[in-house]
Amino acid sequence: ELRAQYEALAARNLQAAEDWYRARCARLHERAARSQEAVRASRREAGECRRQLQARLVEMESLRGAHQSLERQLQELEERHNAEAAGLQDTIGQLEDDLRNTKNEMARHLREYQDLLNVKMALDIEIAAYRKLLEGEENLFNMGSGGLPSLNSLPSPTYSFQPRSFSSST
Numbered sequence: 001e002l003r004a005q006y007e008a009l010a011a012r013n014l015q016a017a018e019d020w021y022r023a024r025c026a027r028l029h030e031r032a033a034r035s036q037e038a039v040r041a042s043r044r045e046a047g048e049c050r051r052q053l054q055a056r057l058v059e060m061e062s063l064r065g066a067h068q069s070l071e072r073q074l075q076e077l078e079e080r081h082n083a084e085a086a087g088l089q090d091t092i093g094q095l096e097d098d099l100r101n102t103k104n105e106m107a108r109h110l111r112e113y114q115d116l117l118n119v120k121m122a123l124d125i126e127i128a129a130y131r132k133l134l135e136g137e138e139n140l141f142n143m144g145s146g147g148l149p150s151l152n153s154l155p156s157p158t159y160s161f162q163p164r165s166f167s168s169s170t
Helices: 002-144
Strands: none
């Protein structure tokens, strides 16, 4: 009887241990299945992150190349601009020299014109003086030749001077 009780108790304990074991195994299998699903999800996420990382690296390399290309273009443009600026500075210097030379030449021409104008004025004064002398002599000649009617019949010469105006073409 005791033996039967022990065996029944052992069978119940064995059954309880098996139930506990099965329940525990079921929970562990369930937990393992969830863990495997979590691992799969983590692997998928890691793979997606790797793909995104690769895409970002490729994009970064592409942008780096574009940046370097733009830097080269900018440097070329700066060099071209500096060369053009230097050329323009040279041109400005030449134009300033030409302007200075032209101003000096204009001043020289103006001095020459003033000298010529002074000579003209002096000649005009001298011509006016000679005209007065000639008119005075003509008057004396006309007064003194009252006895010569043939000379008086000639028209008396009059001298007129029309001064020319000089134009400067500088």
